[in-house]
Amino acid sequence: MSKYNIVEPPDGYSAPGFFATTLDRVVGLARKNSIWPLPFATSCCGIEFMATMGANYDLARFGSERLSFSPRQADLLMVMGTIAKKMGPIVHQVYEQMAEPRWVLSVGACASSGGIFDTYSVLQGIDRVVPVDVYVPGCPPRPEQILDGFMKIQELVGNESLRRRYSPEYRELLGKYGIK
Ligand code: SF4
Numbered sequence: 236m237s238k239y240n241i242v243e244p245p246d247g248y249s250a251p252g253f254f255a256t257t258l259d260r261v262v263g264l265a266r267k268n269s270i271w272p273l274p275f276a277t278s279c280c281g282i283e284f285m286a287t288m289g290a291n292y293d294l295a296r297f298g299s300e301r302l303s304f305s306p307r308q309a310d311l312l313m314v315m316g317t318i319a320k321k322m323g324p325i326v327h328q329v330y331e332q333m334a335e336p337r338w339v340l341s342v343g344a345c346a347s348s349g350g351i352f353d354t355y356s357v358l359q360g361i362d363r364v365v366p367v368d369v370y371v372p373g374c375p376p377r378p379e380q381i382l383d384g385f386m387k388i389q390e391l392v393g394n395e396s397l398r399r400r401y402s403p404e405y406r407e408l409l410g411k412y413g414i415k
Contacts, residue, residue: 240296242268245393259397266310266336267393268298270385273309273333275326277316280343280375284315287378297385306332311388312365315342317350318358330365331414335400338392340384341367344374366408 245264247256272294276284288294288302303309306329318326330339341361344350347370349359361367368391371384399405409415 259395260393262397263393263395267389270297270299270310270338270389270392271301271303271308272299272311272313272340272385273303273306273329275312275314275316275329277318277322278345280315280345283375283378283381284313284342287381292378292382294382294385297382297389299385306330307334309333310337310392312337312339313342314339314346314361317345317352318361319356320358321356323358323361323364326361327364327412336392336395338368338388339365340369340371340388342371342381342384343376344372347372350374364412366412 242264244254245256245260247254247260249255274281274284286292288300294300299311306312310333312326312330312333314326330337339361341347345352345357346361347367349357351374353359358364369384369387371380373380376384
């Protein structure tokens with residue numbers, strides 16, 4: 236048995252010595268298997284993410300061992316933990332500094348909805364400041380759940396049209412968050 240995992244080819248047409256597919260699919264294949272995440276971890280969910288990076292769960296298997304602490308070199312913003320209202324503008328700024336195409340994974344109840352902290356100081360979900368692509372439920376979510384959310388992101392990335400980021404719908408979505 237080979238010790239290497241061979242990535243499945245995208246949908247396309249094949250015959251002996253010939254394979255054809257669309258540019259979207261090829262770019263999607265490359266992007267989904269080389270996502271560079273930016274971990275924005277503030278509390279307990281961040282500890283679960285540390286386990287996700289460890290040898291047992293090993294996010295590196297998905298081509299994502301290279302975490303980016305610079306927004307300009309990241310594809311995926313992973314927000315993990317309680318986000319205070321004061322931190323909302325910072326999350327927004329980090330998102331704005333990321334280059335397109337970019338995706339957002341909200342990990343855990345706190346990031347997704349404020350969790351148990353229905354208080355004056357806690358942001359009741361990061362989708363109030365940035366558009367979220369996938370939500371991971373749980374308090375805390377186990378590393379398996381984080382991996383599941385990550386694989387959902389991979390699905391989105393692999394199937395995204397190259398034109399989506401130029402569409403009026405996408406511009407409108409960003410406009411709602413005050414991003415031009
Ligand atoms: S969702 Fe639960 S585990 Fe995650 S940061 Fe909030 S309180 Fe902590």
